[in-house]
Amino acid sequence: VESKQKNSARRMIRNFLIEVAAYGALLVAYFFFALRYLGEPLQRIYETDLKSYALWGTILIVVQAVVLDQVVGFLVDFFKLHQTDG
Amino acid sequence: LNFPISGVSVDPFALVLIGFIVGVLGGFFGVGGGFLAGPFMFWIGVPGNFVVGTDLAHITGKSIVAFRRHRALGNVDIKLGFIMVIGTVVGVELGAQIIENMEARHSVDLFIGILYVVILLLVGIFTAFESIRTIRRIKSSDNPEGREILGFQKITKAVRRIKIAPMISFPNSGIEAISLWVVLGVGLAAGLITGMLGVGGGFIRMPMFIYILGVPTHVAVGTDLFEIIFSAGFGTITHSLKGNVDIIMALVMQTGAAVGAQIGSIATQYFRGPWIRLMFSVLPFIGVLLVVMKLFNGGM
Numbered sequence: 001v002e003s004k005q006k007n008s009a010r011r012m013i014r015n016f017l018i019e020v021a022a023y024g025a026l027l028v029a030y031f032f033f034a035l036r037y038l039g040e041p042l043q044r045i046y047e048t049d050l051k052s053y054a055l056w057g058t059i060l061i062v063v064q065a066v067v068l069d070q071v072v073g074f075l076v077d078f079f080k081l082h083q084t085d086g
Numbered sequence: 087l088n089f090p091i092s093g094v095s096v097d098p099f100a101l102v103l104i105g106f107i108v109g110v111l112g113g114f115f116g117v118g119g120g121f122l123a124g125p126f127m128f129w130i131g132v133p134g135n136f137v138v139g140t141d142l143a144h145i146t147g148k149s150i151v152a153f154r155r156h157r158a159l160g161n162v163d164i165k166l167g168f169i170m171v172i173g174t175v176v177g178v179e180l181g182a183q184i185i186e187n188m189e190a191r192h193s194v195d196l197f198i199g200i201l202y203v204v205i206l207l208l209v210g211i212f213t214a215f216e217s218i219r220t221i222r223r224i225k226s227s228d229n230p231e232g233r234e235i236l237g238f239q240k241i242t243k244a245v246r247r248i249k250i251a252p253m254i255s256f257p258n259s260g261i262e263a264i265s266l267w268v269v270l271g272v273g274l275a276a277g278l279i280t281g282m283l284g285v286g287g288g289f290i291r292m293p294m295f296i297y298i299l300g301v302p303t304h305v306a307v308g309t310d311l312f313e314i315i316f317s318a319g320f321g322t323i324t325h326s327l328k329g330n331v332d333i334i335m336a337l338v339m340q341t342g343a344a345v346g347a348q349i350g351s352i353a354t355q356y357f358r359g360p361w362i363r364l365m366f367s368v369l370p371f372i373g374v375l376l377v378v379m380k381l382f383n384g385g386m
Contacts, residue, residue, distance in 0.1 A: 016352060030341065034338070039090060054326030057326050060333060062150060065154075
């Protein structure tokens with residue numbers, strides 16, 4: 001029983017690390033995407049229309065959180081890493 | 087790296103690191119973490135007028151990530167969260183009005199500072215005292231009960247005795263029946279303190295969920311994050327309208343915060359309620375330290 005528990009814990013930690021690494025890679029990719037393509041348009045909106053800026057800013061924050069989380073969820077399913085979800 | 091909206095050059099990795107630390111704390115304790123991120127952002131060179139708004143924007147995103155993870159773990163009571171949001175919004179508005187009225191007459195910085203310190207000290211000392219007592223009880227018991235034990239239930243029991251209709255239930259939190267007015271009142275009180283002190287309120291709401299409403303610690307963490315999405319989201323919009331949010335900077339911070347929030351949320355699985363509360367009790371003391379430093383450096 002003890003050996004089974006140890007294996008399960010080891011697998012859980014491994015899966016968790018894979019999940020965090022996948023998430024980290026996605027975020028780094030997004031990080032460069034955001035800086036490269038979003039900087040200029042957002043600055044333009046900021047200087048011309050603060051209402052649109054507030055709207056777009058909030059949408060971007062929410063979408064980034066949801067989409068990245070869903071992509072990771074897909075990867076977790078794809079690589080069968082469910083065990084980290086308890 | 088240059089951030090054109092705020093017009094400053096800041097190390098992006100420092101932003102990611104701040105986001106990561108705050109993300110872990112948020113995912114694990116259900117707090118926004120603005121009390122830590124704010125001073126650090128200021129320290130690395132983010133202009134003062136952009137600190138609060140940008141911090142709120144990244145807290146919104148981080149809370150969404152942590153909330154989704156906690157929901158997957160069954161740690162969120164959406165019904166309770168929604169009702170609390172209503173009370174909190176009214177309370178925040180009321181608290182802000184009170185402060186505005188007081189400010190019209192005299193300076194309130196010192197008053198707010200002292201009130202903040204007193205509330206945080208009370209929360210920190212009480213949470214530490216209760217969790218240590220509970221952990222001792224668990225250690226001395228041969229057959230420890232479940233993952234959630236509360237060492238101080240007097241307030242919860244007294245609150246449950248209030249039978250003002252309508253009575254509602256929160257099965258996800260294990261609450262069979264509680265007066266709607268009590269829940270709204272708790273939200274209002276938390277909002278009032280938040281509005282008066284101008285802070286996120288996770289510090290105050292988390293213990294209120296646990297010690298007043300009797301919500302299990304893990305559910306309190308998840309439900310508090312659900313509330314933070316609304317409060318920080320609202321703050322993000324209002325600060326954006328004033329031009330005080332650098333969204334690019336917030337998105338960069340969120341990259342770190344999102345990973346941290348995942349780690350913090352998953353880590354709650356490996357700790358029982360009293361241990362989470364004991365670790366949580368350290369946070370108010372850090373908050374006190376920061377406020378005292380601010381007061382000595384010339385006002386809030």
